[in-house]
Amino acid sequence: MFTGLIEEIGSIEKIISQKSGGQLVIHSKTVLEGTKLGDSIAINGVCLTVTAFTNTTFTADVMPETLKRSNLGQLQNGSPVHLERAMAANGRFGGHMVSGHIDGTGVIAAKKQEGNAIRLFISADAPLLNQIIEKGSIAIDGVSLTVISVDKERFSVGIIPHTSTQTILLDKKAGDRVNLETDIIAKYLQHFLETNKEKQEKPLTLEFLRENGF
Numbered sequence: 201m202f203t204g205l206i207e208e209i210g211s212i213e214k215i216i217s218q219k220s221g222g223q224l225v226i227h228s229k230t231v232l233e234g235t236k237l238g239d240s241i242a243i244n245g246v247c248l249t250v251t252a253f254t255n256t257t258f259t260a261d262v263m264p265e266t267l268k269r270s271n272l273g274q275l276q277n278g279s280p281v282h283l284e285r286a287m288a289a290n291g292r293f294g295g296h297m298v299s300g301h302i303d304g305t306g307v308i309a310a311k312k313q314e315g316n317a318i319r320l321f322i323s324a325d326a327p328l329l330n331q332i333i334e335k336g337s338i339a340i341d342g343v344s345l346t347v348i349s350v351d352k353e354r355f356s357v358g359i360i361p362h363t364s365t366q367t368i369l370l371d372k373k374a375g376d377r378v379n380l381e382t383d384i385i386a387k388y389l390q391h392f393l394e395t396n397k398e399k400q401e402k403p404l405t406l407e408f409l410r411e412n413g414f
Contacts, residue, residue: 201286201287201297201298201299201300202242202247202284202286202287202295202298202299202300202342203284203287203291203293203294203295203296203297203298203344204245204284204295204296204298204337204339204342204343204344204345205284205294205295205344206282206283206284206342206343206366206367207230207231207283207284207285208228208229208230208231208283208284209280209281209282209283209366209367209368210226210227210228210229210231210243210280210281210283211226211227211278211279211280211281212224212225212226212227212275212276212277212278212279212281213225213226213227213257213277214277215275215276215277220263220264221261221262221263221264221266221267222261222262222267223251223259223260223261223262224243224248224259224260224262224272224275225257225258225259226243226257226258226259226260226281226283227256227257228256228257228258228283229256230283231258231283231284231285232253232255232256232258235250235253235258235285236250237250237251237252237253238250239285239286240285240286240300241258241260241283241284241285241286242282242283242284242285242286242298242300242342243260243272243281243282243283243342244270244271244272244281244282244341244342244379245270245282245298245300245302245339245340245341245342245343245379245381246266246270246272246300246302246342246379247286247299247300247301248260248261248262248266249261266302269302269303269304269305270302270305270379271305271341271377271378271379274377280368280371282341282342282343282367282368284342286300294344295337295339295344296337296339296344296383297383297384297385298339298342298344298381299381299384300342300381301381302379302380302381303328303331303380303381303382303387304324304325304327304328304380305324305377305378305379305380306322306323306324306328306340306354306377306378306380307322307323307324307375307376307377307378308320308321308322308372308373308374308375308376308377308378309321309322309323309354309374310374311370311374314358316360316361317358317359317360317361318358318359318364318370319348319356319357319358319359320340320356320357320358320359320369320370321354321355321356322340322354322355322356322357322378322380323353323354324354324355324380326352328380328382329350329351329352329353329354329355330390331382331383331386331387331390332347332350332355332382332383332386333347333350333383333386334347334348334349334350335347335348336383336386337383338355338357338380338381338382338383339379339380339381340357340369340378340379340380341367341368341369341378341379342379343363343367343369345357345358345359345363346358389414392412392414396412
């Protein structure tokens with residue numbers, strides 16, 4: 201489990217391509233502190249397992265499903281990436297619950313200055329947009345953000361100055377692809393409703409949700 205608070209911006213040192221997937225060798229510093237083989241590190245929001253490491257790098261395997269679902273397959277040597285270690289049991293949730301299991305990708309559509317923040321508009325497919333709600337949480341390339349607006353074609357979030365200095369989100373251009381992980385609670389609720397439609401003879405109410413464990 202992760203929080204969506206980026207610890208470090210690392211860089212791709214080497215990409216090892218294989219027929220069945222590949223490996224990423226990532227240059228880093230902070231996330232290597234206390235790291236052991238088998239630990240989980242989120243790379244642009246994608247939870248990967250550390251399979252080897254040195255004083256300055258760690259290696260992670262990437263399987264075909266991960267390449268299909270995320271933007272990791274578009275990385276090149278030298279590409280900067282967001283890094284976050286899995287949350288310690290005694291840590292604090294400063295962001296929101298992030299599993300590191302990417303639901304899909306979106307595309308940067310536009311940027312707009314609004315006061316001291318930059319509003320970022322991201323286009324996405326309907327199945328993902330259906331899991332996004334106004335003022336809900338979303339992870340974009342592993343960054344925990346609050347949704348400002350959502351419609352049938354895109355959603356928007358606000359990037360405050362602190363976030364802009366700690367991440368590379370505003371370095372991205374229109375047309376760039378980003379990893380999206382929607383709110384885990386929204387996904388479970390949507391699945392519950394879709395698989396129980398035949399049982400729902402009455403409108404959804406708070407009482408109904410309580411009776412079914414929500």
